[in-house]
Amino acid sequence: AGLPKPDPAGLARVLRSAVDQGAPGALARIDDHGTTYTATHGFADRGTRRAMAAGDRFRVGSVTKTFSAVVLLQLVDEHKLSLDAPVNRYLPGLLPDDRITVRHLLSHRSGLYDYTNDMFANSVPGFEAVRNKVFTYRELVALSLKHPRTNAPGAAYSYSNTNFVVAGMLIEKLTGHSVATEYRKRVFEPLKLADTFYVHPDTRIPGVHAHGYLTPDKAGDPLVDATDQTVSWAQSAGAVISSARDLDTFYGALLGGRLLSPARLAEMEKTTRVNATTAYGLGLRRRDLSCGVSVYGHTGTVQGYYTYAFATKDGGRRMTAVATTSNNGKVLDTLAGTLESAFCGKPKK
Numbered sequence: 001a002g003l004p005k006p007d008p009a010g011l012a013r014v015l016r017s018a019v020d021q022g023a024p025g026a027l028a029r030i031d032d033h034g035t036t037y038t039a040t041h042g043f044a045d046r047g048t049r050r051a052m053a054a055g056d057r058f059r060v061g062s063v064t065k066t067f068s069a070v071v072l073l074q075l076v077d078e079h080k081l082s083l084d085a086p087v088n089r090y091l092p093g094l095l096p097d098d099r100i101t102v103r104h105l106l107s108h109r110s111g112l113y114d115y116t117n118d119m120f121a122n123s124v125p126g127f128e129a130v131r132n133k134v135f136t137y138r139e140l141v142a143l144s145l146k147h148p149r150t151n152a153p154g155a156a157y158s159y160s161n162t163n164f165v166v167a168g169m170l171i172e173k174l175t176g177h178s179v180a181t182e183y184r185k186r187v188f189e190p191l192k193l194a195d196t197f198y199v200h201p202d203t204r205i206p207g208v209h210a211h212g213y214l215t216p217d218k219a220g221d222p223l224v225d226a227t228d229q230t231v232s233w234a235q236s237a238g239a240v241i242s243s244a245r246d247l248d249t250f251y252g253a254l255l256g257g258r259l260l261s262p263a264r265l266a267e268m269e270k271t272t273r274v275n276a277t278t279a280y281g282l283g284l285r286r287r288d289l290s291c292g293v294s295v296y297g298h299t300g301t302v303q304g305y306y307t308y309a310f311a312t313k314d315g316g317r318r319m320t321a322v323a324t325t326s327n328n329g330k331v332l333d334t335l336a337g338t339l340e341s342a343f344c345g346k347p348k349k
């Protein structure tokens with residue numbers, strides 16, 4: 001309440017710009033206290049030229065990190081895990097520093113190096129080398145531990161996929177189940193997220209979905225259809241598949257207090273400033289918009305898909321926007337404009 005009305009025309013303009021800047025397709029959905037707005041532009045499939053549909057499924061990338069954080073924070077609520085305990089208490093000998101705590105992982109303050117920096121230094125060859133590979137969690141952690149830590153535990157924010165790979169290991173160790181089972185039992189089923197899946201290591205997106213296209217590093221080279229991949233290089237850090245409707249439902253339920261105790265949700269929203277407009281809590285980003293509104297959610301970048309999925313602090317208004325390319329900074333920056341259209345309304349004249 002008190003928010004400016006959404007600006008559907010502005011939302012549609014942003015999607016058109018994203019497509020003009022190289023995304024084959026784009027979609028957005030706003031759920032605002034019972035009213036839904038959708039917008040689409042371009043193609044879901046360049047081969048068949050099927051038009052983008054607002055209900056198309058897609059890979060959410062690091063939006064997955066909020067799902068993993070929710071499961072771990074539920075385990076805290078169930079007294080099975082302490083945020084300020086050393087990770088090595090639950091996974092003896094895994095990390096080379098007993099001072100790294102669970103909270104450090106979820107807030108990207110552990111100092112654990114992000115192995116994807118090496119993996120995707122050359123975007124297309126890096127992707128082709130792993131798109132059908134299946135990694136164990138320990139293999140991914142080992143790739144990280146080949147490098148020195150980026151900071152002492154808790155000393156600084158430094159985003160790292162490794163943190164949420166370890167989070168997946170914690171979920172499996174503490175529950176005795178796969179992350180797939182825990183996501184399904186604790187989030188997907190209770191919220192009836194019918195478009196949301198964790199199919200790792202299967203490479204296919206179930207049901208009607210948008211194709212995602214990786215932009216090569218060299219200008220002029222053809223886009224690479226990156227739709228089918230294991231996402232085993234990310235798993236609990238990035239392998240969830242969903243839809244705009246389901247991500248709006250998820251962040252609405254999370255911020256509306258349906259998934260965690262008030263105390264745990266408050267801990268999730270306690271943030272470290274990342275830059276002038278962004279701060280990071282526990283598996284949750286806060287973005288401070290031009291109209292003074294702060295929204296909470298996560299962004300995602302996985303080969304072929306950029307995602308923004310954010311909500312107001314009370315979860316009353318949510319927006320998910322997707323562009324079906326990646327490795328294209330102009331598209332990523334342009335797509336951020338959907339947040340302004342959704343939560344700040346028409347630009348002031």
Ligand SMILES: CC1(C)S[C@@H]2[C@H](NC(=O)CCCC[C@H](NC(=O)C[NH3+])C(=O)[O-])C(=O)N2[C@H]1C(=O)[O-]
Binds near residue numbers: 061063121123302304
């Ligand atoms: C912090 C981010 C941006 S990166 C992190 C995670 N995605 C990855 O780690 C994939 C990185 C390679 C993706 C690839 N890029 C290259 O290959 C570049 N050479 C492309 O664009 O398809 C995710 O998702 N997070 C984003 C987030 O949280 O917003």
